[in-house]
Amino acid sequence: MPNILVTVKQVVDVDSLKIDRATNTITTVGVPRKMNDFDKNALEEAIRIREKQGGKVVAVSVGQQSSRDVLKEALAMGADEAYLITDQSIPEFDSRAVSHLISKFYTKFGPFDLVIMGEGSVDHFSVQVGPRVAELLKLPQLTYTRRLEYSGDSVVAERDLEDGFHVVRSPLPCVVTVAQEINQPRLPTLKSILAASKKPINLVPPSQLEINADMLQPVVTTKTVVPPKTERKKVVIDGSKPEEAVQTLIKHLTQEGVI
Amino acid sequence: MASQQPRFGVVTDPEILKRLAEYRGVWVYAEVDDNQLTNVSLELLAAARYVAQKTKEDVSAVLVGYGIERFARDLIVHGADRVYLIQDEKLKLYVSDAYTEAVSQLVLAKKPSIFLFGANRNARDLASRVAGRVNTGLAADCIQLEVNENGQLEQIRPDFGGKELSVVLTPKHRPQLTTIRPGSYKPLPADYNRSGIVESFEPRLAEQHSRIKVIKSVRERLDPKEDLEKAKVIVAGGMGLRNKDNFKLLHQLAELFEGGAVAGTRSVCEKGWLPHHLQVGQSGKTVSPKLYFAVGLSGAIQHLVGMQNSEVIVAINIDKEAPIFKVCTYGIVGDLFEVVPLLIDEIKRVRIERTLTKESVKAESAGER
Numbered sequence: 259m260p261n262i263l264v265t266v267k268q269v270v271d272v273d274s275l276k277i278d279r280a281t282n283t284i285t286t287v288g289v290p291r292k293m294n295d296f297d298k299n300a301l302e303e304a305i306r307i308r309e310k311q312g313g314k315v316v317a318v319s320v321g322q323q324s325s326r327d328v329l330k331e332a333l334a335m336g337a338d339e340a341y342l343i344t345d346q347s348i349p350e351f352d353s354r355a356v357s358h359l360i361s362k363f364y365t366k367f368g369p370f371d372l373v374i375m376g377e378g379s380v381d382h383f384s385v386q387v388g389p390r391v392a393e394l395l396k397l398p399q400l401t402y403t404r405r406l407e408y409s410g411d412s413v414v415a416e417r418d419l420e421d422g423f424h425v426v427r428s429p430l431p432c433v434v435t436v437a438q439e440i441n442q443p444r445l446p447t448l449k450s451i452l453a454a455s456k457k458p459i460n461l462v463p464p465s466q467l468e469i470n471a472d473m474l475q476p477v478v479t480t481k482t483v484v485p486p487k488t489e490r491k492k493v494v495i496d497g498s499k500p501e502e503a504v505q506t507l508i509k510h511l512t513q514e515g516v517i
Numbered sequence: 518m519a520s521q522q523p524r525f526g527v528v529t530d531p532e533i534l535k536r537l538a539e540y541r542g543v544w545v546y547a548e549v550d551d552n553q554l555t556n557v558s559l560e561l562l563a564a565a566r567y568v569a570q571k572t573k574e575d576v577s578a579v580l581v582g583y584g585i586e587r588f589a590r591d592l593i594v595h596g597a598d599r600v601y602l603i604q605d606e607k608l609k610l611y612v613s614d615a616y617t618e619a620v621s622q623l624v625l626a627k628k629p630s631i632f633l634f635g636a637n638r639n640a641r642d643l644a645s646r647v648a649g650r651v652n653t654g655l656a657a658d659c660i661q662l663e664v665n666e667n668g669q670l671e672q673i674r675p676d677f678g679g680k681e682l683s684v685v686l687t688p689k690h691r692p693q694l695t696t697i698r699p700g701s702y703k704p705l706p707a708d709y710n711r712s713g714i715v716e717s718f719e720p721r722l723a724e725q726h727s728r729i730k731v732i733k734s735v736r737e738r739l740d741p742k743e744d745l746e747k748a749k750v751i752v753a754g755g756m757g758l759r760n761k762d763n764f765k766l767l768h769q770l771a772e773l774f775e776g777g778a779v780a781g782t783r784s785v786c787e788k789g790w791l792p793h794h795l796q797v798g799q800s801g802k803t804v805s806p807k808l809y810f811a812v813g814l815s816g817a818i819q820h821l822v823g824m825q826n827s828e829v830i831v832a833i834n835i836d837k838e839a840p841i842f843k844v845c846t847y848g849i850v851g852d853l854f855e856v857v858p859l860l861i862d863e864i865k866r867v868r869i870e871r872t873l874t875k876e877s878v879k880a881e882s883a884g885e886r
Contacts, residue, residue, distance in 0.1 A: 270677070272680055273678070275677055275678075275680050284677055284681055352654075354649075381677055381678065383799070385645065386649075389613070389649060390646075390648065390649040393617075393650055394649060399613050399642070400729070402638045417638070419637075419639060420637050421737060422736035422737045423734075423737070424610070425732045425733040428730075429728055476654075477652075478686065479525065480686075481526075481683065481684045490830060490846045491847070492842065492843065492846070493846070494832075494837070495849045495850070496850055496851075497849040497852070497856055498851070500849075500851055500852070505863065507847055508860075511847070516808040517808075517864055517867065517868075
């Protein structure tokens with residue numbers, strides 16, 4: 259019976275973000291947060307495997323205390339256990355640091371048969387934590403999976419590529435990252451939400467995970483500043499008289515040689 | 518307090534600087550798929566040449582696969598000074614284990630400063646795992662590269678779902694690994710006078726490097742009308758279209774052009790008004806057609822990053838404050854349901870007139886004889 263680890267991340271709701279044009283920065287303070295969309299697909303896939311095969315689904319998150327909310331949601335969806343790796347001294351980890359924390363968690367709380375993750379996160383979309391975790395654990399990785407079949411000793415995955423797909427087989431344990439097409443995540447029911455509220459969120463400080471200082475050092479630094487380049491003519495025509503406006507546009511496009 | 522903050526990404530520790538200086542050269546990952554060099558491989562060479570001219574380094578391409586030596590010349594004429602050729606039967610199809618091992622061995626042996634990959638799925642898969650193996654940073658899905666005054670690679674990418682762009686530096690680790698979205702750079706024209714070195718590299722690949730077996734590799738050919746990356750004219754719609762049915766209007770406009778295609782924003786594709794493979798923007802395709810119609814879409818940055826390299830952008834939107842008007846070449850502030858049908862009629866009329874004029878010119882010159 260498989261023991262499945264699923265990672266979930268709390269992300270800011272990017273649609274609610276506001277940019278401060280004076281400083282050209284994005285404020286994430288006070289912005290609503292939610293579970294990363296791809297992680298719901300990962301959870302759904304893990305729960306479906308458990309429903310068929312038995313076993314256990316363990317949800318783990320790396321983040322601030324507020325990440326308890328997404329772990330509650332994971333439990334309400336059907337995860338059996340929830341763990342939050344959190345450290346108030348470090349507000350945000352980069353992809354490499356998160357990968358170290360998850361892989362150390364895997365080692366300490368395992369053995370697991372399968373790790374299922376979203377292909378990326380909707381906030382930064384760095385699309386690399388899955389492969390980095392797989393690398394640290396020396397496990398095979400199956401990324402961009404849109405169909406997954408579990409059998410006792412291996413998985414077969416259909417990997418979605420831009421102009422086709424690969425069907426691949428991997429021994430267990432392995433790391434699978436899923437694309438949104440893989441399934442339609444279930445919505446928690448009132449009953450499952452109530453049941454989840456009685457389950458604990460287990461806190462795991464990084465100090466419990468044989469982490470050294472270098473592992474948490476960022477390898478990249480990011481500055482959010484650049485407005486998109488705009489070097490176009492920006493001839494904007496008033497369309498209150500549509501016929502005339504279209505005539506004017508046609509003249510311009512003829513001059514450009516594009517019609 | 519503020520003065521004690523280190524400046525963004527600046528490294529002063531002489532030990533680290535000495536270590537970083539051992540890494541030289543700009544590399545690109547050249548990918549062969551379906552017996553062809555992928556277009557993004559050539560785009561990466563254009564990006565690499567731009568960077569290398571600023572860092573005063575050479576450009577090398579890393580060509581991986583089996584039976585692929587004939588592509589080395591293509592890489593040289595498109596900008597590579599050197600091609601590292603890695604061939605092995607185990608590398609016939611892409612599998613992360615064997616590819617990571619082969620590429621990482623070369624990286625550790627030759628120590629490049631910068632290594633660019635395409636942001637297509639297999640190359641992202643590879644770049645991420647190589648980043649883990651050689652312990653460095655990776656900036657994913659970049660759309661532009663610059664070099665700052667300290668010689669660091671500025672990796673520019675959409676962030677926060679495309680709300681804004683970010684500059685990413687990899688200050689203390691090498692190589693600086695980057696994946697670049699297909700369509701962000703145009704390949705340099707082939708220069709057949711260019712010469713370069715082809716150097717074979719034989720990785721040591723053991724049994725543990727082929728745990729994953731590819732059972733089946735299937736190609737799904739795109740309908741040419743849906744191949745946005747090759748389309749010459751794209752008519753893109755946003756939520757202003759109001760429903761799925763109204764996209765017929767955009768199809769009518771697109772059909773007037775050879776190589777015309779219809780596309781949509783993220784919201785439109787999430788609503789199911791268009792299939793996901795027709796989405797332009799950060800989580801969709803990056804396109805650069807000659808002519809891009811942005812119809813009933815506001816121009817969120819996550820959309821703009823996918824189409825801002827288009828040559829001529831025509832915006833049609835009822836809201837004069839829509840950000841799309843700040844990036845367009847021409848725009849009409851008006852009701853798309855009035856403007857687009859008129860535009861279709863006018864283009865048809867202009868075309869007919871043009872044909873008639875040509876014919877009357879022919880007839881006149883014939884009459885003069």
